Amino acid sequence: MKDETSHPGRITEIRDQVRDPERVSLFIDGEFRIGLPRIAVAERNLRIGQILTEEDLAELESVDEASRAINQTLRLLGYRPRSSSEISSRLRRNGFSEPAIQSAIERMVEYGYVDDQDFARFWVENRQQHRPRGRRMLESELRQRGVSPDLIDQAIDEADIDEYGAARELAIKQMDRYRGLEPDVWRRRMAGFLQRRGYGWNVVRQVLDELERNDDDG
Structure with a gap:
């Protein structure tokens, strides 16, 4: 940050935030201007009495937005792992700029949190x-x-998914639901059930044929 004789304002207070001890509030000429991560203040050696240009403040706003994007990403990852595209979409919906989103993704990839x-x-x-x-x-x-x-x-x-075994297990669990139906109706509904879960026709046909044989034998 540079001291300038022509300036929009001077830092008059750097106040700890009550709700988040890792953030501070920056006051310019006695009025709140921006919240910042505490580490950003230390890295930039911000101090009371320092004069900031509009360019300085714009840079600090970008730093703050990137930090908030990172924090929101960490909260999202706390629920379950997510792809980089999922994170980008969520941050975009929440109003973050593309540079902030990119910064958050890059940091998470660097830390190994997103892969x-x-x-x-x-x-x-x-x-x-x-x-x-x-x-x-x-x-x-x-x-x-x-x-x-x-x-x-x-x-x-x-x-190395055993599609046949998994489809067969699902079909067996579903048998009671379709019990009593006419054979062609049973076969059609069971086929639809398995196909909606992503099993191809070859696998579905094998499962249906086996279940029908077992039913006939029984």
């Missing part, structure tokens, strides 16, 4: 453990979250 490859692996593994899905559905879900096709393929291939 689209790790996110894709997490998503596939989590789905298979709690809400099994076929390959097509997994691909669709990850595309919607902005993951690149290469990373999607890699995550699904690494998971």
Whole structure:
């Protein structure tokens, strides 16, 4: 920061914020002007009596926005891992500028908190453990979250998903719901159920054929 004889204002107070001890309020000529991370004040050696230009204040506003974007990103990641595209979209909806969004993403990638490859692996593994899905559905879900096709393929291939086994287990759990229906109606509804969960027709057909054989044997 530079001292200027022509200036918009002088720092008259740097006050700790009550709600967030990591932030301070900067007062210019006796009036509140901007909130800042405490570390930004230290890094820029801001002090009472210092004169700031409009360019200085604009820079500080950018620093503050980037800091708030980072904090919001950390809160989002506290709920579950997210792709870089998900984070960008959420920050954009919340009114952050593109430079602030880019700064937040770069910092999170640098710290290892955001990694689209790790996110894709997490998503596939989590789905298979709690809400099994076929390959097509997994691909669709990850595309919607902005993951690149290469990373999607890699995550699904690494998971080595047993689509037939997973589809069969889902179908067995669904059997009671369709019990008593005419065979063609049962087959159509079960096929739709499995296909909506991302299983291809070849897998669905094999599962239906096996269940029908078992039912006939029983």
